[in-house]
Amino acid sequence: xxxxDLIADLYVFRTVDRTAIAALVAMAPPQxxxxxxxxxxxxxxxxxxxxxxxxxxxxxxxxxxxARRVGEIGPGEIVGEQAIFHPHGPRNAGVAALxxxxxxxxxxxxxxxxxxxxxxxxxxxxxxxxxxRRIRSTNRTMLQAWKEAAPKGPAATVAEAMxxxxxxxxSLRRLFGG
Amino acid sequence: MLPEETRMQAMRLAKQYPYPGASIDGxxxxxxxxxxxxxxxxxxxxxxxxxxxxxxxxxxxxVSVIKRDFSGQTRRVTTLHSPSLFGHMSMVDGSPRSxxxxxxxxxxxxxxxxxxYQRLVSENTAVGRTLRRMLLSSMAxxxxxxxxxxxxxxxxxxxxxxxxxxxxxxxxxxxSSELEGWRSxxxxxxxxTEGYTIKDTDGPIGD
Numbered sequence: 402x403x404x405x406d407l408i409a410d411l412y413v414f415r416t417v418d419r420t421a422i423a424a425l426v427a428m429a430p431p432q433x434x435x436x437x438x439x440x441x442x443x444x445x446x447x448x449x450x451x452x453x454x455x456x457x458x459x460x461x462x463x464x465x466x467x468a469r470r471v472g473e474i475g476p477g478e479i480v481g482e483q484a485i486f487h488p489h490g491p492r493n494a495g496v497a498a499l500x501x502x503x504x505x506x507x508x509x510x511x512x513x514x515x516x517x518x519x520x521x522x523x524x525x526x527x528x529x530x531x532x533x534r535r536i537r538s539t540n541r542t543m544l545q546a547w548k549e550a551a552p553k554g555p556a557a558t559v560a561e562a563m564x565x566x567x568x569x570x571x572s573l574r575r576l577f578g579g
Numbered sequence: 580m581l582p583e584e585t586r587m588q589a590m591r592l593a594k595q596y597p598y599p600g601a602s603i604d605g606x607x608x609x610x611x612x613x614x615x616x617x618x619x620x621x622x623x624x625x626x627x628x629x630x631x632x633x634x635x636x637x638x639x640x641x642v643s644v645i646k647r648d649f650s651g652q653t654r655r656v657t658t659l660h661s662p663s664l665f666g667h668m669s670m671v672d673g674s675p676r677s678x679x680x681x682x683x684x685x686x687x688x689x690x691x692x693x694x695x696y697q698r699l700v701s702e703n704t705a706v707g708r709t710l711r712r713m714l715l716s717s718m719a720x721x722x723x724x725x726x727x728x729x730x731x732x733x734x735x736x737x738x739x740x741x742x743x744x745x746x747x748x749x750x751x752x753x754x755s756s757e758l759e760g761w762r763s764x765x766x767x768x769x770x771x772t773e774g775y776t777i778k779d780t781d782g783p784i785g786d
Binding site: 462464465482483485486487490493509510512513516517519522525526528529530532533534535536537539540543544547563566569570573574577 | 708711712715732733
């Protein structure tokens with residue numbers, strides 16, 4: 402299958418005309434990453450995001466000398482979008498290819514040069530939903546950590562229902578690493 | 580709003596919410612797409628828990644953000660300064676208002692109602708692109724700051740970062756507020772447009 406065929410099959414681009422996808426591919430031909438290759442290193446300046454066209458990537462966060470796997474990114478998903486809106490900031494996570502993968506490389510320059518492209522509009526729409534879900538999910542997880550750490554049983558006062566610092570930190574570490 | 584005033588607001592918003600392809604004209608069109616409302620001191624603008632019918636661009640004045648914390652107590656989490664976007668998370672995902680906003684002194688907002696939001700956000704036009712990219716810039720910043728503060732709390736912020744030995748519910752409420760976009764906007768001097776060129780076809784104000 403051609404890159405245009407592969408991209409046109411992705412859910413993100415379900416409403417996008419093939420002409421727009423072909424124009425996007427012409428502006429930013431997808432890149433191939435070999436299996437097990439390191440694509441982004443945590444802490445390095447961010448300059449591009451990737452939309453997985455084919456294959457599978459893995460994101461890891463390193464802390465205290467150990468790496469923790471935080472997610473897999475498959476076809477139609479985007480990783481590293483901070484680079485588009487806040488370029489030059491440090492990468493929050495490392496990303497490697499779990500298998501040979503083909504990805505669209507999205508840079509701030511592409512967003513400027515292809516501003517009118519419908520495929521980029523589709524990417525922006527996808528990102529709005531994806532960021533909102535992640536923000537809400539992180540907030541829910543924090544609330545869950547708070548509840549898990551609170552003393553069980555009826556509490557006479559609000560103060561008695563407060564989680565202790567240690568138990569709350571333990572819950573947060575389980576959920577967010579560290 | 581007078582065109583010069585709109586242009587001034589657009590330039591300040593472009594600094595506050597940098598995005599690729601930023602255009603002053605696009606932001607001016609966005610401000611013109613909404614309608615203007617003025618709130619007197621202590622007047623509620625939106626209420627926590629209620630369904631949302633619009634998003635706001637604070638163009639003048641200050642707004643207090645009041646929110647229930649993790650134990651259900653109500654407290655002021657921040658003050659928004661103009662120019663700021665607020666109330667947009669509810670537009671993006673249809674969730675109820677996550678905080679109550681009250682004007683501090685006289686405050687002026689541009690209201691973008693749901694119908695207008697839904698039309699603009701799906702349009703392949705300069706104003707549609709401006710809305711999407713300003714929202715994405717704001718939300719990417721929200722998520723990044725919130726996650727960074729969580730990592731600092733849990734000792735997962737990377738080499739050289741000391742894990743915290745204590746955490747309070749106030750800090751968690753602050754992080755939660757930051758994730759939802761309730762944070763005090765940095766003043767213009769601190770805003771950065773690094774990495775982007777802002778298109779201002781008509782030249783700067785005062786020329």
